Amino acid sequence: MDHTNHVRLTNAELTPDILEGATIYGPQDEKIGSVDHVHGSQVVIDVGGFLGIGAKPVAVAINQLDFMRDEDGGVHAATSWTKDQLKSLPEHRD
Template identity: 85%
Template sequence: MDHSNHTRLAGSELTPDILEGATIYGPADEKIGSVDHVHGTQIVIDVGGFLGIGAKPVAVASNELDFMRDEDGDVHAVTSWTKDQLKAMPEHRD
């Protein structure tokens, strides 16, 4: 997916209603997870699993993710983290 034509979200758009469920793409443009929820200044990402079953929630700082909208208006994010790096992080617990 070419993200160069996608519109970056403004800070005011970084709300749980907009971000929850957004797909996260890694450095090789592969899907590596999805936003489970926002926890303060952290974004909790579900990594691994299948259809949400067996996924591991991990928390990353919101500035580690570049949120944007594609041509269809769908919100997603790009990060330099790989799926393996996220899986190696400690599990997030609320």
């Protein structure tokens, strides 16, 4: 996915209603997870699994992800983290 024409979200747009469900793309532009929920200044990302089954929830600071909106209005994020790096983080528990 070419992110060059996507509009970066403002800090005011970094809300649970907007971010939850957003796809996370890794450094090779592959899908590596999705935002499950916002937890303070962190987002909890479900990594791995299939259709949410067997996914590992991990918490990452919101500012470590580049959230943007595509041409169709869909919200997603890009990161330099790989799927393996995210999966190596401790499991998030609410």
